[in-house]
Amino acid sequence: MDDLTPLPDAATPATRDPDLTRGRILDAAFELFVEKGFAGVAMREIAERSGVTKSLIHHHFGSKEALWDATKEQAFSQYAESQRTELKQNPRSDEALLRNSVIDYFNFLKNNPRVVRLFAWTHLEGDASCGEMDAELVALGAERIRQAQQAGIFRRDINPVHVVTTFVMACTHWFEARSHHAQWPGIGNDDEFLDDFLKLFMAGLAPSADASPA
Amino acid sequence: MDDLTPLPDAATPATRDPDLTRGRILDAAFELFVEKGFAGVAMREIAERSGVTKSLIHHHFGSKEALWDATKEQAFSQYAESQRTELKQNPRSDEALLRNSVIDYFNFLKNNPRVVRLFAWTHLEGDASCGEMDAELVALGAERIRQAQQAGIFRRDINPVHVVTTFVMACTHWFEARSHHAQWPGIGNDDEFLDDFLKLFMAGLAPSADASPA
DNA sequence: GCGCTTATTGACCGGCCGGCCAGTTCATTG
DNA sequence: CAATGAACTGGCCGGCCGGTCAATAAGCGC
Structure with missing residues (x-):
């Protein structure tokens, strides 16, 4: 048939x-x-x-609400699986890994604008389910950063969770609020912004010369 | 009666x-x-x-749409005025000014959660009016950063607009997506996150020792 | 005082909303 | 080959939607 x-x-x-x-x-x-x-x-x-x-x-x-829930669950489970595999395929903890994680996350959002919007709707609803799903990924990433801190690769005086949070939020909002900043004079395109953000981010994480270990 | x-x-x-x-x-x-x-x-x-x-x-x-437009316009004009006065009251261009600008913006969002939500709804609509309104403020902030770059206070190899964009987006998304990351294990409160973000951000902007001027 | 404008009301409209239900078609299975 | 249950349909429901309108009432210039 x-x-x-x-x-x-x-x-x-x-x-x-x-x-x-x-x-x-x-x-x-x-x-x-x-x-x-x-x-x-x-x-x-x-x-x-x-x-x-x-x-x-x-x-x-x-019902309509049940369909909405099913929609979110499918999209988020796909997202989580995609991110998890990407994160676990490289077990080393160094500067290049973090840089690549940022680039991967940024490009994922760039290639999945609908997921970005779904996150935004969900945040406005106050639905925390997508955050719970992310908690595992963030914990994994934060643990890598903590290892790199102890190895002296990154400065130790910053909460590793906040390191992850910072780049996740900067990347996410870049795409969520595109209509907001798209017309700002002098703003660059996706790649130019990512380059500049990475410069700021990686340099900010470098161990400072005058930092005294706790 | x-x-x-x-x-x-x-x-x-x-x-x-x-x-x-x-x-x-x-x-x-x-x-x-x-x-x-x-x-x-x-x-x-x-x-x-x-x-x-x-x-x-x-x-x-x-009509309902006209009321929605009037609502947005009132809220955004209040926002813009508040930000503009705050930005213009200190004409100097140095590290402390930028740090204070970040703190002021962060606290504004913290104290005006409804404005944060209004931004989010507006972004999802694709309405660019709030972005146009911000363009003037961003241009003003970027100009200050450019001056500080030329004075050797900040590194020169980053687009000043992207500097503003980065902190605006990190702060905004911190509040917009609170339900997303509120339950992440190990995450700090507002002030702790702001502290860590400022460490990253300000250190990332410092002139790098090995950077060659273009 | 008398109009004129306008703020304000309540009743009403056609239309769309999510959901329901009785009935039909189809694949499976005993 | 029934027959059972799931997939699927069209039509209908009460209710809410944004919007309109004629009528009333209050301010305001004369």
Whole structure:
């Protein structure tokens, strides 16, 4: 039955496939929620975009809020998995690792603008679930920095969690607030900003000559 | 029927006062929009909270969108004035000025969480008006940094706009995404984070020993 | 005092909202 | 081959949405 299915594309799958239907609904919900936020999207829109009846969405997800939760959970679990693998593939703790982590995180956000927006909506909701998910990644990164501090690679008088927090927030807000600073005179593009931020960040972390160890 | 109205306090001003009415509507709209966003608020709620009829809001502002625009404009003009006076009161260009600017901006956000949320909603809308308003302030700050660079106080190989951008974004996101990182293990409170960020930031700006002038 | 303007009201509108339900189609399975 | 249950549909519901309108009441210049 799957031999020459020429156009199973947008609508009307050749055969019933609840998993695929669920996925199509989630995809449409993701796009629309990310674009307009929970309150700004109508179930009818999601139904229309996913090529499915409104009733069917309720059948699969129960309610609009449950669909929103499912949307966030799918997106965030993908995000967490992507970040975790990236973080764990290099177990060494040095300056280059941190620099590359910043670059990787920055590029992830650059390539996943919808995840950035989803974070922003979630923050405004006060939903802490995405933060809990990040806690593990941050703890991992902070531990690497702590090791580098003890090895004398980075200055010791800064909370490693705040090091991670600083670069995560600077990168995230660069993309979240793009419309805010896009027109500022003299501002550079993504790569130029990343370069300058890395200069500031890495130099700020270097052990200071006059710093007295606690 | 209106003989013994015992409580004229919150509502029912003794006499008609359209300016005060406008203000009450704007206050209620600000609180609600900031809390739930444009799409999440019903005109009926604003009417109820401000002690005014829904029709009266339309009389004064025309439409929900116009009220939203008026709300943003009022809040942002207050923000801009507050920041401008703070920035212009100290014309010198040195390390202490930048440090104090960061502290002032950080504390402004800390004391005005509703402005922070309004920025976030506005960014998600893609509305660039608040960014245009900030452009003037940023240009002013960047010029100060450029002067300090030429005086040899800061390293010269970083775009001054990116210096401002970095601290603005780190501070803003600290408050915007509080629900995200509030539960991270080992993270400090507002003042501890500000201290650590300033250490990183100021040390990162110091002229590097081995930097060759362009 | 008398109008004129305008602030203010409450009732009302068409339309859209999320959700529900009775019914139909389909795949599985015993 | 039933028949059972899940996938799926169209239509409907009560209620809320933003907005309008005619009518009233209060300030204000004359």
